[in-house]
Amino acid sequence: MKPFDYRRATTVDGAVAEIAGNPQAAFLAGGTNLVDHMKLGIASPDLLVDITSLQLDDVAETGDGGLRIGANVRNSDLAAHPLVRSRYPVLSQALLSGASGQLRNMATTGGNLLQRTRCVYFQDASTPCNKRTPGSGCSAREGYARYHAILGASPDCIAVHPSDMACALAALDASVVVHGPAGERTLAVADLHRLPGDRPDRDTVLDHGDLITSVLLPPLPWARRSTYRKVRDRASYAFALVSVAAAVELEDDGGNAGSVPVIRQARIALGGVAHKPWRAALAEAALQGAPATQDSFRRAAEAELAAASTRADNAFKVPMVSNALVSVLHDLTQESS
Amino acid sequence: MEAEITLDVDGSRRTVTVDTRTTLLDALRDRLAVTAPKKGCDHGQCGACTVLLDGRRVNSCLIFAVAQDGAEVTTAAGLADGETLHPVQQAFLDQDAFQCGYCTPGQICSAVGMLAEAAAGQPSAVTAAGPPANAATTLDEDEIRERMSGNLCRCGAYANIVAAIRQVSTAGPDV
Structure with missing residues (x-):
């Protein structure tokens, strides 16, 4: 590992200035992704600015009925927070389906969002990878691609973003507050990560020196009817093959027993399918005003997946996403919450 | 540096x-x-x-x-109290919860941390939605396996590791 300096930041402005002034510097929070990548030789900062002493570890109610989540709130604490569990079950469930108990105790909200979009070849410095070494080629295109993207990929990169939490936040229309050298700005989580295009080395739209200080969850009373479903190769502690974060609002919620409920609106984001959390706007549009039937659910899935592009070893993801989405929508619209 | x-x-x-x-x-x-x-x-x-x-x-x-x-x-x-083993350590002995022993110190620390998380009402991915019950006394096998998934045992002593943790979790929250 390359030698590096370590400093503990005491103010947000100071932390941002220190990173912005050194192209080889990096923020350190939970470290679960960065330290691993430093060991693998994928990241080699010469200065780490530790931001864990910044006062960014509160979950607070906002005036409009939403939540403000500090960037340093640990994944396990956020998942267990009573207001998250009751108001945004999809977020709690997504967090709990990610990583292990130990890693969730370390990983932070901001760090989870900014973990690298990656695949097995990105992690292996002995192989070509356009994301790790721009212009070197993509090993996954002709290689092992079981976990790789079926939507929004480019010839240069077919890696997927691994965060479960980010899928839930994208579905909930969450935004991030970013503190940069030029001041503070807010952007939607759905706009934070990018598709690879010809710059797969860039996972997000953030610039060097930008620091996520909090995540804003807007009020969404019907998110009580939300859930997260993750399909993977083993029962726990594995990346998603595919995942679905969904919330549904029904017309006349809790009304006529026995009749088929009608979907007023739905929020859906898919994991394991793209270089970013994939907000399924086409499926959402197909569900708006539709009866809550298997037929409607299947058509919504097909609308979203029409643009899918697969390889031999990830073609299974198309029916898997479709089945997972149908199953999740069935569960959400049948229960009487 | x-x-x-x-x-x-x-x-x-x-x-x-x-x-x-x-x-x-x-x-x-x-x-x-x-x-x-x-x-x-x-x-x-x-x-x-x-x-x-x-x-x-x-x-x-x-x-x-x-x-x-x-x-x-x-x-x-550092878990034992003098010559008295921590209840999780004792349970690993009682239940024969290891073979080679290499993963065992990590398994035991993880179990101690996990039991505290459950006692504090923290949910897991297999916890039913809704208000938390007395999690410390209701950790069934599924809960233990899910909450311990960050600890691998290449000898495959999982069955007895689960039994050891059940021994402690059913004995009460005071561990």
Whole structure:
């Protein structure tokens, strides 16, 4: 590992200035992704600015009925927070389906969002990878691609973003507050990560020196009817093959027993399918005003997946996403919450 | 770059100068001769390095020691009360919950941390939605397996590890 300096930041402005002034510097929070990548030789900062002493570890109610989540709130604490569990079950469930108990105790909200979009070849410095070494080629295109993207990929990169939490936040229309050298700005989580295009080395739209200080969850009373479903190769502690974060609002919620409920609106984001959390706007549009039937659910899935592009070893993801989405929508619209 | 740090390790105050690249695991094992936490994968995937850091279970291989100045670290070697084993340690003996033993200190620290999380009402991915019940006394096999998924055992002693943790969790929350 390359030698590096370590400093503990005491103010947000100071932390941002220190990173912005050194192209080889990096923020350190939970470290679960960065330290691993430093060991693998994928990241080699010469200065780490530790931001864990910044006062960014509160979950607070906002005036409009939403939540403000500090960037340093640990994944396990956020998942267990009573207001998250009751108001945004999809977020709690997504967090709990990610990583292990130990890693969730370390990983932070901001760090989870900014973990690298990656695949097995990105992690292996002995192989070509356009994301790790721009212009070197993509090993996954002709290689092992079981976990790789079926939507929004480019010839240069077919890696997927691994965060479960980010899928839930994208579905909930969450935004991030970013503190940069030029001041503070807010952007939607759905706009934070990018598709690879010809710059797969860039996972997000953030610039060097930008620091996520909090995540804003807007009020969404019907998110009580939300859930997260993750399909993977083993029962726990594995990346998603595919995942679905969904919330549904029904017309006349809790009304006529026995009749088929009608979907007023739905929020859906898919994991394991793209270089970013994939907000399924086409499926959402197909569900708006539709009866809550298997037929409607299947058509919504097909609308979203029409643009899918697969390889031999990830073609299974198309029916898997479709089945997972149908199953999740069935569960959400049948229960009487 | 080097830095001097002070840690409370298993009840002893220890001061050591470390290179910034030194992980907490390497500082414990190689610099302080505290060899209870083990190096397995060194990438946070196996859990053999699990310790309690300020009371919470973490992978010590993914933490730089320099960032933990002033922290309290408990390893499996620091859990016993004198000659009396911690209930989780005793349960691993009672239930024959290991073969080679390499993953065991990490398994035990993880179980101690996990039982505290459950007692505090923290849910897991298999916890039913709704208000938490008395989680400390209702950890069934599915809950234990899910909550312990960050600790691998290549001997495959999982069946007895689950039994050992059940022995403690059904004995009551006071562990």
